[in-house]
Amino acid sequence: MYVFRNTFTDRKGRTKQAAKWYCDFTNAAGTRCRLPAFTDRKASEALGRQIDRLVACRASGESLPLDVQRWLEGLPDAIRGALHKFGLLDGQRLAAGRTLIDHVGDWRAFLLAKGNTEKHADLISSRAKKVIDGCKFTYHCDVSAARCMAYLAELRDGEHGISAQTSNWYLQAAKSFCRWICRDGRATSNPLEYHRPPPRPPGVRRGRNPLAARHRRHGAGDTRADGADAGSALPIGA
Secondary structure, three states: OEEEOOEEEOOOOOEEEOOOOEEEEEOOOOOEEEEEOOOOHHHHHHHHHHHHHHHHHHHHOOOOOHHHHHHHHOOOHHHHHHHHHOOOOOHHHHHOOOOHHHHHHHHHHHHHHOOOOHHHHHHHHHHHHHHHHHHOOOOHHHOOHHHHHHHHHHHHOOOOOOOHHHHHHHHHHHHHHHHHHHHOOOOOOOOOOOOOOOOOOOOOOOOOOHHHHHHHHHOOOOEOOOOOEOOOOOOOOO
16 A cells, blocks of 8 residues: 555646545455545555555454444545445445434434334434434544533533433433444444443432323333333333
8 A cells, every 4th residue: 555646737737736645555356446535644644554454354354443443433424435435344334434413313213113103213312312412422433421421410400400310311312322323233332331320319219100100000001112101201222
């Protein structure tokens, strides 16, 4: 692999260099490829070194190292698309670079396809979206348990803050969303997997849902696809 810049002749006959550097490499199939990189040479060389690692993994059939997977998630769409075209990324790896808000839309469609009601899918996906927006997460590689914890603490603070139970519902929705991304092959890790809700203050007991209790007593009421009572506000996992 090597990097270079193209030259061209302008209208006045002067020789000019292109703004971007290019990575020249051979993919796992033995085909020579040229990829537009960056305007900075060092950044382009760093890109080339990672591409070499991709080619080696593709040729050997080995799994991508975790640091390479995270690097892929943060690449610009144009470069990720080119790597897919050159046979270095499969469709799921290509999807990993989409924004989290795009993935939330797909997750909502998945919940509907499972048989959940539109109302329930909207509720759960909107909770996950609120956490994503509030924490300013753009891509999966941005997700941080510490930032999520701090944001939910901010929502609980103050006289008009949300309750601990509502905070837990937001957390459960965000965790379920991240879990679904991993199960669908769009990411390799769930940064919120071991993030636990804060303990309830002393003297605060878990409340009961009177509607759900009434349904249990009478054995009636609509149920969701996972068997949960439709009157319950508890979010489901992916």
